[in-house]
Amino acid sequence: MELNETKNSAIKFRLARVLGLSDATFIGVGALLGGGIFTLTGLALSYAGPSLILVVILNGIIAFMTAMAYAELGSSFPEAGGAFVWVRKGLGNLSGHITGWTSWFANAVACGLYSLSFSFYFGFMLFSVILPALGISFSFTEGNAFQKLIAIAIILLIGWVNYRGVAGTGKLGKIIVYLEILVLGIFIIFGLTSFFEKPDLQTSFVPLFPMGLFGLLSAMGLMYIGFEGSEIIVQSGEELKNPRKNIPRAIFFSLGIICFLYLLIIFSALAGGPSWQVLSETGQGALVKASNFFMPGLEWIIIFGGLLAASAALNATIFSSSHVSFSMGRAGTLPSFLAKVHPHNRTPYVAVIISTILVILVAGLLPLKEVAAVTDLLFIFLFIQLHLALIALRKKLPDTPRPFKMPLYPLPSLVAIVAYGILIYQFSHVSPVGLAIVLLWLIAGFLVYFSYSKPVEIEKIGKEIFFEETFRTTERKADRILLPIYPDTNWKDLLNLALVFAKQKDAEIFILSVRQIPLPLPLIAEEEEIEDDKRFLEEALNLCKDCGVNVHAVLMTSRSISEAIISMIQREKPSLLLMGWKGYARLTKAGQKIFGRDLDIILREVNCDLIVTRLEQLNDLKTILLPCAPGPHLRILGQTAKVIAEAFDSKIKAVFVTTKREAEKSDPEEKLNQCVSAMEIPSQIPLKTQVLYAEQSSPRDIAYQIVQESQNHGCILIASARTRLFHEMIFGNVPEVVTRNSTCSLIMVKSQRAILRPLLSFIYGKLS
Numbered sequence: 001m002e003l004n005e006t007k008n009s010a011i012k013f014r015l016a017r018v019l020g021l022s023d024a025t026f027i028g029v030g031a032l033l034g035g036g037i038f039t040l041t042g043l044a045l046s047y048a049g050p051s052l053i054l055v056v057i058l059n060g061i062i063a064f065m066t067a068m069a070y071a072e073l074g075s076s077f078p079e080a081g082g083a084f085v086w087v088r089k090g091l092g093n094l095s096g097h098i099t100g101w102t103s104w105f106a107n108a109v110a111c112g113l114y115s116l117s118f119s120f121y122f123g124f125m126l127f128s129v130i131l132p133a134l135g136i137s138f139s140f141t142e143g144n145a146f147q148k149l150i151a152i153a154i155i156l157l158i159g160w161v162n163y164r165g166v167a168g169t170g171k172l173g174k175i176i177v178y179l180e181i182l183v184l185g186i187f188i189i190f191g192l193t194s195f196f197e198k199p200d201l202q203t204s205f206v207p208l209f210p211m212g213l214f215g216l217l218s219a220m221g222l223m224y225i226g227f228e229g230s231e232i233i234v235q236s237g238e239e240l241k242n243p244r245k246n247i248p249r250a251i252f253f254s255l256g257i258i259c260f261l262y263l264l265i266i267f268s269a270l271a272g273g274p275s276w277q278v279l280s281e282t283g284q285g286a287l288v289k290a291s292n293f294f295m296p297g298l299e300w301i302i303i304f305g306g307l308l309a310a311s312a313a314l315n316a317t318i319f320s321s322s323h324v325s326f327s328m329g330r331a332g333t334l335p336s337f338l339a340k341v342h343p344h345n346r347t348p349y350v351a352v353i354i355s356t357i358l359v360i361l362v363a364g365l366l367p368l369k370e371v372a373a374v375t376d377l378l379f380i381f382l383f384i385q386l387h388l389a390l391i392a393l394r395k396k397l398p399d400t401p402r403p404f405k406m407p408l409y410p411l412p413s414l415v416a417i418v419a420y421g422i423l424i425y426q427f428s429h430v431s432p433v434g435l436a437i438v439l440l441w442l443i444a445g446f447l448v449y450f451s452y453s454k455p456v457e458i459e460k461i462g463k464e465i466f467f468e469e470t471f472r473t474t475e476r477k478a479d480r481i482l483l484p485i486y487p488d489t490n491w492k493d494l495l496n497l498a499l500v501f502a503k504q505k506d507a508e509i510f511i512l513s514v515r516q517i518p519l520p521l522p523l524i525a526e527e528e529e530i531e532d533d534k535r536f537l538e539e540a541l542n543l544c545k546d547c548g549v550n551v552h553a554v555l556m557t558s559r560s561i562s563e564a565i566i567s568m569i570q571r572e573k574p575s576l577l578l579m580g581w582k583g584y585a586r587l588t589k590a591g592q593k594i595f596g597r598d599l600d601i602i603l604r605e606v607n608c609d610l611i612v613t614r615l616e617q618l619n620d621l622k623t624i625l626l627p628c629a630p631g632p633h634l635r636i637l638g639q640t641a642k643v644i645a646e647a648f649d650s651k652i653k654a655v656f657v658t659t660k661r662e663a664e665k666s667d668p669e670e671k672l673n674q675c676v677s678a679m680e681i682p683s684q685i686p687l688k689t690q691v692l693y694a695e696q697s698s699p700r701d702i703a704y705q706i707v708q709e710s711q712n713h714g715c716i717l718i719a720s721a722r723t724r725l726f727h728e729m730i731f732g733n734v735p736e737v738v739t740r741n742s743t744c745s746l747i748m749v750k751s752q753r754a755i756l757r758p759l760l761s762f763i764y765g766k767l768s
Contacts, residue, residue: 021246026177027316028233028254033180038306039117042286048219049210049276052266055219060259062419063227065412066383067255069390070230071248075403083386090392097453099385100328101445106378107321112362113371118310119150120284125303151363158314159356163349176312183305191268194294204271217426221376228379248404326351333453373434380420387413479507482574484565487536493618494580499547500647508550514564515557562602576609609636610750620714620745621648627655627706628675633719636751638679651686657702659694703737710742720750
């Protein structure tokens with residue numbers, strides 16, 4: 001039986017690898033040059049004045065931190081879609097959708113910005129150079145109808161180039177960027193010559209901060225689009241030759257080229273041209289004004305360079321915008337027609353057409369300053385998500401090959417996140433309208449996700465199911481327990497434990513068995529495998545017939561066991577996930593043990609109560625060691641202890657571990673009694689309490705006392721530690737050490753209300 005994917009569909013979605021290192025580098029350089037120098041220098045000078053040089057340095061440092069994140073993720077996961085794919089892997093479907101939605105609009109708005117810049121320089125060339133040379137005089141003002149029409153015309157032209165194919169795109173981009181660098185080189189030579197002829201640093205650079213810190217931060221925010229090119233490079237991952245090596249190289253090459261050019265250009269304009277006040281009054285024409293000062297009669301060269309810069313940036317951003325929407329269409333978070341690939345050109349032609357239309361609307365409706373603010377805010381939000389995804393993926397997929405790894409991880413990501421937060425706050429003063437537009441777009445993204453994307457995700461689950469059977473002995477129950485089980489495991493004891501919880505909670509059991517089929521194989525289940533799996537589930541159903549519990553069994557195929565379980569949780573919304581665990585899988589490359597990739601992912605992604613068991617035999621539940629400490633999991637810890645004790649006539653010993661020094665500050669017996677009281681274990685259950693004393697308060701010493709005490713018990717029932725943002729292990733230090741070193745049966749519990757993901761994923765999870 002073949003499900004979801006076929007050989008033909010796999011070919012249909014494959015993109016051609018035709019781009020080399022130089023193509024990717026110049027795609028990035030083209031976007032960077034169009035974004036900052038030619039378009040926004042005058043606007044940024046009105047805020048920063050001569051400190052615009054410092055703006056370049058500070059933005060370059062922040063951009064370098066983000067470039068490292070792009071280099072690591074782009075070389076590790078070289079797929080079309082870039083940040084959308086990574087955030088989806090790291091922070092979940094909702095976060096991924098919002099990131100892709102943001103990236104799509106960010107590149108479209110940026111493209112609108114560059115189209116307005118192109119039309120400005122085109123109008124300047126026509127009405128200030130060509131027509132006057134012919135003796136014809138017309139006035140040209142920024143933002144008139146002529147400029148809008150030219151902007152739309154160039155958008156259509158660049159869209160057609162991307163429709164035809166990225167091979168032509170790369171060749172066109174390289175030619176444009178070579179010419180740009182030549183033009184800027186001429187500008188730098190004339191500017192530096194003018195400065196050395198009459199050096200006057202006092203006039204050119206004093207006062208350095210005319211508007212103080214406010215002006216510096218405002219200019220950093222407005223100019224930051226001039227440092228955004230990494231996303232565009234990684235969008236070409238599926239079409240780039242040797243992407244694992246070439247993506248990091250292209251990212252750092254393009255950023256290095258840009259920072260060097262920016263510093264020379266701004267110094268040349270300020271030191272060799274008129275005062276910064278004069279330049280700031282000319283808006284997009286700041287470089288033209290400077291060139292008119294120190295290379296009179298040749299300012300047309302800079303106008304031509306502005307046209308080239310805007311053309312390259314248009315090319316790069318339409319390319320990126322269309323590839324994000326293509327990737328989202330392929331993933332099912334946007335309509336699937338966006339994932340269509342042209343049979344001859346091998347390009348995502350529908351995505352290119354729709355992205356081109358979106359760019360036309362932006363260029364036609366929004367003024368330049370607000371377009372710039374919206375673009376910067378969208379990319380800043382995207383970069384924050386990117387850094388959070390990097391941190392999450394380091395934890396979730398530690399064994400993924402990483403040709404490039406961020407040095408000093410996670411410090412660069414944390415510093416970048418703080419810096420971006422400051423810039424966002426500054427935009428609330430610089431462009432409240434732009435901030436409002438971004439918020440409206442994000443709200444629209446949430447609406448699209450809940451009205452379209454999420455139902456499509458749930459519908460996909462049904463296509464992966466090829467056997468489903470229900471056995472009912474009573475009316476349908478609202479409460480459900482999800483129980484993944486597999487042959488060749490201790491699944492019968494696990495099923496009996498699930499029946500105990502189902503009777504106590506008056507719940508149904510939802511048995512899930514997953515047939516995992518790895519890539520690149522198609523999702524095909526052999527008939528013999530299907531029959532074996534059916535017999536296994538039928539055996540499980542037969543064991544439940546006389547238990548008075550409704551049981552629903554599902555057999556599904558999936559690329560990943562963890563994804564299958566998480567998808568089923570989204571569909572069935574159980575209150576409890578009960579699953580078995582064989583023990584630690586292996587050592588990671590860092591020398592650290594992990595629970596196993598699938599379980600690691602499940603622990604971070606589930607939005608229901610969770611019980612994980614390492615059960616040798618049911619008789620081990622006769623004597624239970626119950627380590628307890630104040631925390632968010634006491635509720636589920638007490639409920640679990642109560643259910644097991646009543647079903648297996650268990651004897652429980654609750655322990656609290658402290659040190660002699662801490663005991664002198666606060667009464668440990670009182671803390672232990674408070675924990676026992678919070679767990680609400682009935683008085684008829686045999687329960688003893690004891691305070692254990694460790695030599696030190698380190699997690700290892702505390703865990704050692706628990707492990708030593710567990711030698712007199714059949715099972716440890718332990719709660720997750722209080723989770724913290726960016727914490728290394730999902731169960732915290734003490735439970736992790738106990739789990740690793742104990743030899744008896746073990747049950748770990750985690751309350752839904754205590755699951756804390758990286759910041760934005762956590763917020764989205766609460767909304768969903």
